[in-house]
Each structure stands twice: as structure tokens, then as C-alpha cells.
Amino acid sequence: MPEFDEEQFDQITENTTETVEDATTDQAGPPESDSDGLPGPSEGDDTGEETGDDSDETFTRTYVEKLRRESARYRERAQQADTLAERLHVALVAATGRLADATDLPFDETHLDDPEVLADAIEALVEKKPHLASRRPTGEIGQGSMPSGSTVNLAGLLRSRAN
Structure with a gap:
């Protein structure tokens, strides 16, 4: 007020x-x-x-109604700010790439202010629940296109078969 x-x-x-x-x-x-x-x-x-x-x-009634409308606007703004803060938190967690699902880390306002606190919280969560960690394979895993050591010459194959 x-x-x-x-x-x-x-x-x-x-x-x-x-x-x-x-x-x-x-x-x-x-x-x-x-x-x-x-x-x-x-x-x-x-x-x-x-x-x-x-x-x-x-x-007066008009003054009270004005105050009520003003309070309602402030409540709506606060709700929007809370929603945006939670979305920012999820985006920051996802940007680290450490968790498979960014919503696994509970919302905490201190994570928004200090990136080190966020990194420590993610590390603590992964240590406590390793199944929540991101499982992205790296290196050669035997799938996908494989580079071959030699090139194939189709014209050469046709000539060798023609004889």
C-alpha cells in the first residue's frame, strides 16, 4: 500500500x-x-x-476499486515474473548439457544469480542421482557413416569385368 x-x-x-x-x-x-x-x-x-x-x-468506493485493480495488476506481474524466472532456470540448466532433462533440477533463485552455485547444484544432483546425467556418446561408437581407406572406381570395375 x-x-x-x-x-x-x-x-x-x-x-x-x-x-x-x-x-x-x-x-x-x-x-x-x-x-x-x-x-x-x-x-x-x-x-x-x-x-x-x-x-x-x-x-470512496471508486478509490477502493482503484486500489483493488492496482493490487490485482501487481499480483499478475509477480506471477509472470515467477513464471519467467522458472523458464530462465530451465534454460540455464539445459545450456550446461549436464542433465538429460533440465527440469530435474528443482528451481532455486540463487541459481539465477550465480553460475557457480548452479554448476555446484547440478554436480551435486548428478553425484546423488547419476541416472539423471546426460548420456551423449562421444568418439567412434560403430554407427553412422564410416570413412573408408580406399576409394571405389566404378569405371575400373566395369573394365575388369568386361574381359
């Missing part, structure tokens, strides 16, 4: 339209709900502040 200085707080409270006492008489309707579908505080709900004389006022 944003911090307000005294002047801003006074301006906000002056712009309110109902007092707590006036709002309690209008509570016969259903409770309002915010963008999440959960019931939110109605204008007459107690805000947790001490009650006093006529100086107790509530925020």
Missing part, C-alpha cells in the same frame, strides 16, 4: 462521501466482490480503526 503524508491523507479523507454510521444503514444488499470473486469489505465495514465522533470516514 502506498505511503501517504499528512496532506495527502487529509485530502483523501475529505473526499469521502459517507461516514461509517451512514454506511451501516445501507448494508441490506449483498456483499460486494472484488476481481477475484471473493467478497470484499463493503463501504460500511469496520476498517479496524478506532471509532470516534463524526471524524470517522471511509474511503
